[in-house]
Amino acid sequence: MKLKHALINAACLAVAFSASSAMAQNVVGGGASLPEYLYKAEIGAFAPDYLYASTGSGAGKTALLTNVATAFNNTYTPPRTDAVVHFAGSDSVLSPSDLSGYTRTGTDGNLVQMPSVGTAVGIPFKVGTLSALTLTANQLCGIFSGKWKTWDKVNASYPASDINVVYRSDSSGTTEIFTRHLNAVCSTASGNSLIDFPVTTRFSDVVALINAAPNDPLNPKNVSTNFVAKSLSAGVRDEIDARTNVIGYLSPDYINTTLAPTSTAATKNLKAASLRNKNDGTSYTPSSANTTLALTNLTLGNNLADPNSWAPTAANPASGYPISGLTFLDHVTCYSNSSVLSKILGFLDRHYTYSGVNDNTSRIEGNGFAKLPSTIVTAIRDNLLTNNSGKNLNLGNATACSGKAGR
Known part of the structure; x- marks a missing residue:
C-alpha cells in the first residue's frame, strides 16, 4: 500500500x-x-x-x-x-x-x-595488540560461561591476563538474542561450557549460574569480579572502550562504522570478532549481508x-x-x-x-x-x-476495535 x-x-x-x-x-x-x-x-x-x-x-x-x-x-x-x-x-x-x-x-x-x-549481536573486543579475532562456537562458550578465565586459554599466543566480560545490566533483548544462541551451542554435556545457558533478557541470570557452578580445579578462580554489568548498549560500548583484555556483546550500530556506516552511536570505533558458524564451518562478520543470510x-x-x-x-x-x-x-x-x-x-x-x-x-x-x-x-x-487478508488483525481495524475506547 x-x-x-x-x-x-x-x-x-x-x-x-x-x-x-x-x-x-x-x-x-x-x-x-x-x-x-x-x-x-x-x-x-x-x-x-x-x-x-x-x-x-x-x-x-x-x-x-x-x-x-x-x-x-x-x-x-x-x-x-x-x-x-x-x-x-x-x-x-x-x-x-x-x-x-x-x-x-x-x-x-x-x-x-x-x-x-x-x-546481528556482534562481539566487540580489546585483547592485547590483536587487530582481529575469530572465535569458534566452543571458544565463545568457554569465554562467556566463565570456563576460560584468561586469554591464553583461548589461544596460547594471547596474553595470560584475565578475560573481562562486559554485559547488559538491564532487561535487554540484545541479551535474549545472545543467550538464545549460547543456549543452542553451549552445554555442560559437550564440555564446551561451565553452565547450560538459559534464554533470558538478564545476563545477571547467567552470572548467577556461573558463580554457583563448581570451579574448574585447574583454574579455581571466582569469575564474578571479571564480569562487569553496564546499562544499555551505550554503557557496554563505553566500558569496553575504557578497559583492556575485554570482550562483550553489542549490536553493530554501537560497534563501528564499517559495520554501520551511517550510525551515530558507533563513537568508539570498536573491533568486532568474526564468528565461525558451526553448521557450515565458515567465519562471518556481523554485517548486514551476513545477518540477511x-x-x-x-x-x-x-x-x-x-x-x-x-x-x-x-x-x-x-x-x-x-x-x-x-x-x-x-x-x-x-x-x-x-x-x-x-x-x-x-x-x-x-x-x-x-x-x-x-x-x-x-x-x-x-x-x-x-x-x-x-x-x-x-x-x-x-x-x-491493512486488512487485505480479511483477518481483522490490522492496527485500527473497525471490527476489532468496535466498542473499545482505544489507547
Whole structure:
C-alpha cells in the first residue's frame, strides 16, 4: 500500500471509534536501545511527531503493557509528562507472562508483535595488540560461561591476563538474542561450557549460574569480579572502550562504522570478532549481508492472530552470522486518536518500504541492520497495516476495535 493510501485509510478507520484531536499529537514510544538510532534517523526523515525513549527492551514492553509512560518520560531532561504509550521497541519476544499479564484487551484491543528489522549481536573486543579475532562456537562458550578465565586459554599466543566480560545490566533483548544462541551451542554435556545457558533478557541470570557452578580445579578462580554489568548498549560500548583484555556483546550500530556506516552511536570505533558458524564451518562478520543470510529461511507461524506467530527465531542458523535475530515493534490494536493512528501507519509504511522514492534501505543497512525477508514484509502489510487478508488483525481495524475506547 502506498503511503498516501495508508494515511487516508487510517483516518477513515479511526473515525469509526473516535474523533480526531490536534494534528500535532505526538506518537509516544521507546524501549530497546539496539535500534534506537535507526528509529531516530527515521523520525528525523519522515516522522517528526514521533518520540523514542531508550530504556531497554524490558522497560519498554512494561510501559506498553501497562500504558504507563513514566520510564519513557524520565529519559528526557526535563522529564516529559506524556500519559499514553503508543508503541514499544523490543529485541525480546513477548513472553508468556507478558501476554497473560496484559489486561487491557477490553479497552485497547489485542497486542500486536511486529518484526521490524534483522540484527546481528556482534562481539566487540580489546585483547592485547590483536587487530582481529575469530572465535569458534566452543571458544565463545568457554569465554562467556566463565570456563576460560584468561586469554591464553583461548589461544596460547594471547596474553595470560584475565578475560573481562562486559554485559547488559538491564532487561535487554540484545541479551535474549545472545543467550538464545549460547543456549543452542553451549552445554555442560559437550564440555564446551561451565553452565547450560538459559534464554533470558538478564545476563545477571547467567552470572548467577556461573558463580554457583563448581570451579574448574585447574583454574579455581571466582569469575564474578571479571564480569562487569553496564546499562544499555551505550554503557557496554563505553566500558569496553575504557578497559583492556575485554570482550562483550553489542549490536553493530554501537560497534563501528564499517559495520554501520551511517550510525551515530558507533563513537568508539570498536573491533568486532568474526564468528565461525558451526553448521557450515565458515567465519562471518556481523554485517548486514551476513545477518540477511542467517535470517533467509525465517517463516511466520500458522496462527497470525497469535503474537507468538510473528516472532520467528534463528538461534543456530545453517549459514550466515551465527548470532542473528529480529527486533520488534509492539503495538496495541486500537487507538482513540485518528491522528495518532494515521501517523503510526504512515511511519510503518515508510519503515517497510524497500524500493522506489521512499526506499528505507539506506537507513536500515546504514545502521548495521538487515531488511526482513519479503514474505514477512508482505504478511505485515496484508495483515497488520491493512486488512487485505480479511483477518481483522490490522492496527485500527473497525471490527476489532468496535466498542473499545482505544489507547
